Amino acid sequence: MSAASGKRSKAALKAFLAAEEDPLGEGVAADPRAKELRSLSIEDPAALQAIREVFAGTSLPEDQEKVRRILRARSEIQKEWGDARDSFLAIGRALLALEGDLTKAEFARLRHGTERLFPFSDATATQLRQIARAVDGGRIPVEACPGSYGTAYQITLLSEPQLRVARERGLIRSDVTRREIMQLRREVPADGLEPLPPGRLDRARLREERARLGERRARLVEELAVVERRIAQIDDLMSPVIDGEAEAIA
Known part of the structure; x- marks a missing residue:
């Protein structure tokens, strides 16, 4: 990678992909997941570079399975983005799946780099996860979920x-x-x-209700004062007398 450009060279990218296709260099049949990773990476090399930069300093970029999962989620989300209800539910579910696949620290990194990997902000991603969670959890029946994710999110609140x-x-x-x-x-x-x-x-109605509540609060304060005084009297009656004699309490 060039220090000046911060980008992986084509040769380095090709070597990385070749190593993942045949990591032992023995020409054995490639694992289907490695082939999928290679295919996704070739289709969108910028995404692979973004993952390496977003998760710089961690071991995730070297974890082929997690890289594959992120690239797959990115591919699914980009394909679904722009459609209606079923699409944003699918996006939310894909994000929820990623949340379960990654560690908390890794998911925090993913959120920080959301706009690098997906065509929306972290705030939007949070809303989509919340909607999917509400639908899958039964709070919002899928058939009653609005076609606007903004409206659906308001229901989750x-x-x-x-x-x-x-x-x-x-x-x-x-x-x-x-x-x-x-x-x-x-x-x-x-x-x-x-x-x-x-x-x-109805502001007039609200003012009247507030006045009634204010009067009720004043009465409660007076009642509380009476209660406090009575408690103090009882405490005095139950306390020991000065000469050490106990008062007879009926």
């Missing part, structure tokens, strides 16, 4: 109480809009307490 309300309102469907889901997230607290009615926020 719903808490269980919010998701329950979304189901009640018929919002878990393939044609739901991102705006509808975001509106629900604004209206329904994550803990599910006292969801507001759908539609525009």
